[in-house]
Amino acid sequence: MAVKSIAPYAFEPKDTADKFPAPLLYIGWDDHKMFCAPFCAPMAPTMKFGELVQGALPGMYGAHPDFARIDWGQAEWFLSGKPFTPDMDKTLAENGIGHKSAIRFCTPGLTGLQGSCF
């Protein structure tokens, strides 16, 4: 189905990659809904995946008591809902992450405040 319109309906999408300082990345931490929704932030495609984990995530998630307990070797990652194994030494682009990619991670054994998934 398409939009029903009185004239040809073709408009530029609002959020193409060229409009942002860097491609947008969405990221969520499963079972930790204290951070009410996944985050959205521009991330340079040349950034190493390891830098994302070590550099950016503490600022986003550090306020949760579980964050300090994460064993990153155990963390499971998902890209567009499918399991994937990121290479920490490769860049986001080399890991197949592009504009508006949604990634999630799950930290087995850590299930939020008193196991509430918050």
Added chain:
Amino acid sequence: MDMKVNKKLGLKERYNLMTRDLAWTPTYQAVKDVFPYMEYEGIKIHDWDKFEDPFRMTMDSYWKYQAEKERKLYAIIDAFTQNNGHLGVTDGRYINALKLFLTGVSPLEYMAHRGFAHVGRQYPGAGPRVACMMQSLDEIRHAQTQIHSLSNYNKHYNGFQNWRHQHDRVWYLSVPKSFFDDAVSAGPFEFIVAIGFAFEYVLTNLLFVPFISGAAYNGDMGAMAFGFSAQSDESRHMTLGLEIIKFILEQDPDNLPIVQAWLDKWFWRGYRVLTLVAMMMDYMLPKRVMSWKEAWEVYAEQNGAALFNDLARYGIKVPKGWEQACKDKDHLSHQAWNVFYNYGAAAPFHTWAPSEKDMEWLSAKYPDTFDKYYRPLWTHYAKEQAEGRRFYNKTLPMLCQVCQIPMFFTEPDDPTKVAYRESAYQGVKYHCCSDGCKHIFDNEPEKYTQSWLPVHQIYQGNCFPEDVDPTKPDFDPLMEVLRYYKMEFGRDNLDYADSEDKKNFEAWRNQATSN
């Protein structure tokens, strides 16, 4: 001498003279050119005269009653203002529900005025045209009376001063704004099904009753007065919504699948907007009327089911998404208030964690879910706050492409897992919060790729004041966004516990009640 005395006109004749006699068939111009929007949506109308205006018997008294209601309303507002009625509300926290209403709902009344004026112009039938014009008048009256009633609070409390400016800019206000913009940018038939039926008829009780009985329960005569003044209009609007949908369905069997698709879409769009009401009812009212769950059960599950049973005669089915909405009732308000608690620095009203007493109530109203899922969160926040670390989330959230709400909604059968739904259109990814919103996106991707998503707009650099200088060493993008929102940091936002509103309310109430 014989006098010729004309027979007194009956109500019906007077109505006809006043309305339908004002209609004519154009001869200089083709009907199609005068009403150019009547065909492109695919709806087929064969006889406009079959529409029976639900207002036809009350038309005469309409003006008299409206004038009477206005006089009463303003008399009450005056009395409320002169007696410092704002100090009589249950608690200063209550006033934040009014800020939510003024920023989120009153601008929609104005948009409804514009929308009904527009579609009224487009219908070739005199009946619906007059009915839409009357509703358009009601809607602008509602916008005005709400603004007038609430302006009294603006004299005393923070966060009321820039509601109109904020409606077009602030992240959470893009939710109600985009809902209405979606409707007014659709065709006249979709608009009337969306707003006249799906919203005014199916969902309006869940918007209006909670706010207005909330006002009554919390001692706010001012807001209560505009609510009651609007209520008799609302029942007329509901009647119009129902009559018009029946009329469209009766006109041609081809209309049914189109109307059903609009119902599916607009039930879900409206339900998502009601997220704000759910959290208001359970978390923002110091003295609560009923829980969101109870309201949903009465107004949606019972009344809604009766309505859809009635419409089954026309082949209409319960809207897609209904079942999920019923499952969500145990979770919606708690999850939603957490969003505002997280981003309490970026909204022009105050937020707070529920007190122990509040939590007792929540636990009693939500015996299956509150203690298990939500109490640990609020307890944690309270502890952090007591130790001087009130939690504010400083990273911007991922938003749903359709409803524009931060993606907090969970899977229908697992309240611990955030729902992610992904679509691709012309090589770009788009994300939605639910099957309902994804379905809407996939049906009209060209429309929703244009969504003005506040978070994306901030990252594109479109939400800074004009005088901003990003090269300055102390440039703080989030503070600049608040300046663009015209929100005063530390006064309009943050936790209620530390607010000027709280301090003032308590001091003034003490003055009013003791020496």
